Amino acid sequence: MAGGTLIVGASQAGLQLAVSLRQWGDTEPITLVGEEVHPPYQRPPLSKAFLAGDTDAESLAFRTPSYYADTGIQLVNGERITEVTLSPSGRPGSGAATTATGRALPFDRLALTVGAAPRRLAVPGSDLDGICYLRDRDDAAVLRARLAAASRIVVVGGGFIGLEAAAVARAAGKDVTVVEAADRLISRVVAPVVSEFYRRAHARRGVRVLLSAAVAGFDGTSGRVRAVRLTDASVLPADLVLVAVGVLPRTELAEQLGLECEQGIVVDGYARTSNPRVWAAGDCTVQPHPVTGEGRVRLESVQNAVAQASVAAAALLGRPAPTRTVPWFWSYQGDLKLQIAGLSTGYDEYVVRGEPDSERFSVLYYRQGELLAIDAVNNPGDYMAVRKALTQGATVRPGLAGDLGTPLKSLLAARQDAVGSA
Ligand SMILES: Cc1cc2nc3c(=O)[nH]c(=O)nc-3n(C[C@H](O)[C@H](O)[C@H](O)COP(=O)(O)OP(=O)(O)OC[C@H]3O[C@@H](n4cnc5c(N)ncnc54)[C@H](O)[C@@H]3O)c2cc1C
Missing domain, CATH: 3.50.50.60 (FAD/NAD(P)-binding domain)
Structure with missing residues (x-):
């Protein structure tokens, strides 16, 4: 060959x-x-x-x-x-x-x-039937079939994949509990205000969210999972478990x-x-x-x-590198459409635009006054404005970003260093 x-x-x-x-x-x-x-x-x-x-x-x-x-x-x-x-x-x-x-x-x-x-959970009972992971098409086909037949689902892990799956399960009328070890959801990626928004929004839809909750093991009968045991000794009955604790x-x-x-x-x-x-x-x-x-x-x-x-x-091929685009990401949790532009890693300040409980708001992240990223929930206009700003090397001044009365796209301004050098 x-x-x-x-x-x-x-x-x-x-x-x-x-x-x-x-x-x-x-x-x-x-x-x-x-x-x-x-x-x-x-x-x-x-x-x-x-x-x-x-x-x-x-x-x-x-x-x-x-x-x-x-x-x-x-x-x-x-x-x-x-x-x-x-x-x-x-x-x-x-x-x-x-x-x-x-x-x-x-x-x-x-x-x-x-x-x-997927990172596997190494706790007693983790090989019981009914404990699923979700990375590939075959995993998803199994999970989809099992979801149809299940009534009580525990999702271990309150990151994007866990919450997306929880939203699907809840929309299908299932009893859903999300167990998250950290003290807030999606803690690696979003600011506390966004984590709290998701906790409340999922709770409003009937998902039970347990924070600072660690899994001690799984109990089963006849080889099938029946419950999730937490380290505080509480027991969550379950006939299907999705473990989504990162990769x-x-x-x-x-x-x-x-x-x-x-x-x-x-x-x-x-x-x-x-x-x-x-x-x-x-x-x-x-x-x-x-x-x-x-x-x-x-x-x-x-x-x-x-x-x-x-x-x-x-x-x-030894060719010049194409221009890197601004990072972007999305997570659709039922009707909650999160769009992220930029990377918020290392932020020291954020500005909330809108009221989170209205389920349409944005959070702009800054470091030393410089715009880093946006999380926009059901707010594509804000998302597009910040993506454009980051692509063009522009900014939205933190002092102005929270003003809901002014469209974000009209607040785009050259960065201070750009102004200084002009
Ligand atoms: C359920 C789910 C939902 C997601 N949702 C979003 C989303 O909403 N937005 C978003 O931006 N991203 C999302 N992602 C993430 C996105 O899918 C990944 O970032 C993307 O697939 C990464 O692509 P990749 O090619 O690097 O790796 P992968 O897609 O993981 O592919 C790697 C491939 O390599 C194969 N492989 C590994 N080792 C070998 C080997 N030794 N020999 C042969 N083959 C091998 C694997 O089988 C696999 O098929 C999601 C991911 C999952 C699992």
């Missing part, structure tokens, strides 16, 4: 990398290998429309089956790469990968887009190759790993903060996977 580029992981980042290589005019062979049996598909609907039964599995596919043949991308599904070696000499980047079934895939260039896997980046191949890993495969702003012969993109990576360049962040989002894979494709 010809060498060319081997992309390990056939999902959002891996497919984008292949597509971008072709868009850049790369005519070398491309092999896209994925452990899952399904051709690359979108994950976000798995905890939203797909789980709710509003869309089917086939419609999640990114591309038609003929796309791969038409573009000369060899898609290998249902094969896990277990070993990768780089030849010490020879053509730069040349090496070979082996799948779990023993298939050998030689390559000239290697990219890892292996994503992340771990899949670094096993990177470690095998001796690449630097630190809660993810370490890459630079050009998606290069610590070995300049290997590139990586998507959920498996940690990268310099894409806006400030300070420190490293791991971003789990469609936008990042796409942007970083495009950068990787350009770097792999």
Whole structure:
């Protein structure tokens, strides 16, 4: 088999990398290998429309089956790469990968887009039937079928995926409890005011939210889960449990190759790993903060996977990197549509625009007076205004941002440093 580029992981980042290589005019062979049996598909609907039964599995596919043949991308599904070696000499980047079934895939260039896997809860009873995780299409199909038959659902983890699934389950009339170990929801990403908004909004819809609540174990009968036991000795009856307590980046191949890993495969702003012969993109990576360049962040989002894979494709071909776009993200929890632009990491001040309990409001994040990000709930106008500001290097002054009477887009102003240098 010809060498060319081997992309390990056939999902959002891996497919984008292949597509971008072709868009850049790369005519070398491309092999896209994925452990899952399904051709690359979108994950976000798995905890939203797909789980709710509003869309089917086939419609999640990114591309038609003929796309791969038409573009000369060899898609290998249902094969896990277990070993990768780089030849010490020879053509730069040349090496070979082996799948779990023993298939050998030689390559000239290697990219890892292996994503992340759900963090498992290691507590007594965690192997009982009825305890589910949600990362891939098969997980979602199982969860959807079980949800239909369940009546009492406990969601362990009050992050985006847990809350999205909780909203679907509650809308289907189920009894739903969310158990969160931290003292507020989505604490890693949003300000306390947004966490509190979600607690109240889900409670209004009939979801029970328990904060600072840790799972001690699961009880079952005949091998099936019947209850969740908390460390404070309370017991929550359950016939279905979704554990959504975050993910771990899949670094096993990177470690095998001796690449630097630190809660993810370490890459630079050009998606290069610590070995300049290997590139990586998507959920498996940690990268310099894409806006400030300070420190490293791991971003789990469609936008990042796409942007970083495009950068990787350009770097792999020795082309100038495409301009990085401002990070954005969304989470739809039933009728609560959150849109995030920018990254709020490191904020020292925030301004709330609107009344959270009206279920239409925004929070603008600042550091040293500089606009970093927005969380906009059912407020696409504010979201678009801030996304535009961040894209243009503009700002909205914190002192003005809270004024609901003035549309945010009319408050966009040049940043002080930009004014100073003008
Ligand atoms: C339920 C759910 C809802 C989400 N909702 C949103 C949302 O609303 N908005 C948003 O922006 N993001 C959302 N995300 C996150 C988004 O889907 C991810 O950020 C994105 O999928 C990352 O793409 P990736 O290609 O880096 O990794 P992944 O999508 O995880 O893909 C990695 C692939 O690599 C394969 N693989 C791993 N190791 C090997 C190996 N050794 N050999 C072969 N194949 C391998 C895996 O099987 C997997 O298919 C959601 C994710 C989930 C799970």
